[in-house]
Amino acid sequence: MKMAWLLVALLHFVRLLQTLETPMECRPQPTCQECLKSPYCAWCKEKDFLKFGESNExxxxxxxxxxxxxxxxxxxxxxxxxxRRDDDLSSDPDNIVQLRPQNLYLKLRVGEPMTFNVEFKRAEGYPIDLYYLMDLSYSMKDDLGNIKNLGQKILDNLLRVTRKVRIGFGSFVDKVSMPYVSTVNAKLINPCPSRLDTCQPAFSFKNVLGLTEDGNEFKRKVSEQKISGNLDSPEGGLDAMIQAAVCQDQIGWGNVTRILVYTSDDTYHMAGDGRLAGIYHPNDGRCHLNAEGVYDKATIYDYPSVGQLSRVLSANNIQLIFAVTEHSIPTYKALSHLIPQSVVGVLEKDSSNVVQLISDAYGNLSSTILLEYQQAPLGLNISFRSQCSKGEYSEWDRTGRCNNVKIGQQVNFAVRLSASTCLSKAETFLIKVQGLREELKVTVETLCDCDCDDREHSATHCNGDGTLHCGMCSCYGNHLGQRCECQRQRDTDTVHEIEAQCRQSNSSQPCSGQGSCECGKCQCRSPYWGEFCQCDDTSCERFDGKMCGDQGACKCGNCQCKAGFSGSACECDTRTDKCNKGSLMCNNHGNCICNRCKCEPGFFRDQCTELSSPCQTYKNCVKCTVLKEGKEGLEANCSEVCGSVRPSRIPDAQQFDCQIEEITFEVEMDKENGAIKIAYADTPGTIDKTRVAVGTAVSAVILIGILIIIVYRVLLEVYDRREYRKFELEQKKVEWKSSQNPLFQGATTITMNPMHVED
Structure with missing residues (x-):
């Protein structure tokens, strides 16, 4: 088993070395700047690097x-x-660092990906801001009474996992407009469905208490709240969440873990519903709280969309907990799928379980680490791989994700960046963990400019008629050529004369159609070269999908093979080691071509060591030999069908695998010299199989009949003997006595027959 693992590791290492040694493919470009935009390309700025007729590519x-x-x-x-910044991970309350590094500056070549590592470690005791957002529609009447006494319990419960917690409270109902809220004056003052109850006027959203560490203040403020009411079932919860997220100063959000707890017993209005009340302005996503903390633009701006809410919560690093009653769970689970860093919990009808619900939901949120990027410029491709434990990294994905991460546990991510185009300037984007304010700032600059430090105007190398830059002449005016050595001609006859110098023959195109004729000399496009651009070092024949079989170099369309190889694609190995079998070449039954045996008909295997269909191949040879037995000279010659093979007869009758008529034969190959040996003999005398079969069948039937009769007689004899023994036993048990029967009495009356006359 260890050897198998070692072999796998060795093969992987060899493939890795091959990958490192194989240069990446470069697509040639005509200028240095374009060359650097092509992945894995470099530029030769040596002045005299190009040969005659070669292009700048x-x-x-x-x-x-x-x-x-x-x-x-x-x-x-x-x-x-x-x-530029890489602070160590730390759980120090005065300097908590959960994400490293914090600042990177990258210089990228277009098309060449760069990978770097990001580490994250959940700090113990990270502060929490929790804002409790409650639906105060009339159906939540029982819940409000319980919430008044739960503020301190929520604080105490969260203090078990952190050193500092602040809590705030906000409430919502719906837009004060028909058909959401009754606009009858009496209902505007007291929207309760029953006149016996007292409700506060309806409102869209109200910030009742900013974030505070004082549990008693939370209890006092919540105790002052009264229930309200509206007409339809859906509430204005999305409006309230937007205001709670963007009103940073009024709510008092800190640079800590931010949690928004949303409680309701019904669904919500979304973008477009406001048109029922004539509200058509799209939600602007800004804070509109007045001095009393009330959202006073609710009748001007429509409800936000789910996508807008998701973006706002993510931008403000707010994690969302939906605490909703059981019948609303499917709706809010569907909403949670669209909002990252959100969870759904079942709220009892009177909110009695809200403390445990918040504790469980916070545990689920904080244990899920989702690494993502924001504000990335166009043309930059970003992907992540996650290492959530000591195992291997996951596959590349658009985000990095780890679940069930415990406090103090470190997880690692690999981030891969690749620029698909040149950026006009250095661009900055952020990599961060959803729900946390800590971020990695990444600035990217693309390397697309050539700074060769050799710019020379009217350079001598360019005959004074061009600028030398990066080893290449940029000619002035009508000057042409690698060194600006000639001028563009306007006279037609002169142009034709110059073009004639670039033709390989009178019928060919100038520069073979693969370049331009300048100054009577061809300037070839890559990869063509030569006096008339007639050569192409990429057009040679391929073998096994490789140029010149990877055993030679392509020069001007022809393969120049390495020693030991030949052929138009260097496909032929000139050695013969694979054809040799001992001292024999192809076992004397084939020819060695390109170090492979091409076997004669009837032979196969690498060295022609096996016969294919020997009976069929040599039956005519054996037949000819049998027919010409006893003859001499030309009449006995069977070389036309036998070749060099000479069959030999075995005097005694034999039975071999091969047979023709009454002759049987076998074919063997001599392992020493590959010679074919054929031995034949007469077929042993035959027996009439039909008679044998019939006789055997009849004999078997008779024998079976006799056996049945014998068995029957034996069984009958056994039965008779057993019955006779039983009879004898019964006979012995009977006793015959001669004494008189006491019941018998003789006759006492004598009657005379009157008709009887005695003599």
């Missing part, structure tokens, strides 16, 4: 290939990671 290749082509001055820019 030949300067652009991967660095290893340029070095191999003897470029002594390669310009290349590698991706760089600069860690």
């Amino acid at each position: 030949r300067r652009c290749d991967n660095e290893k290939a340029l070095r191999k082509r003897n470029c002594s001055d390669v310009f290349n820019r590698d991706s760089v990671k600069d860690t």
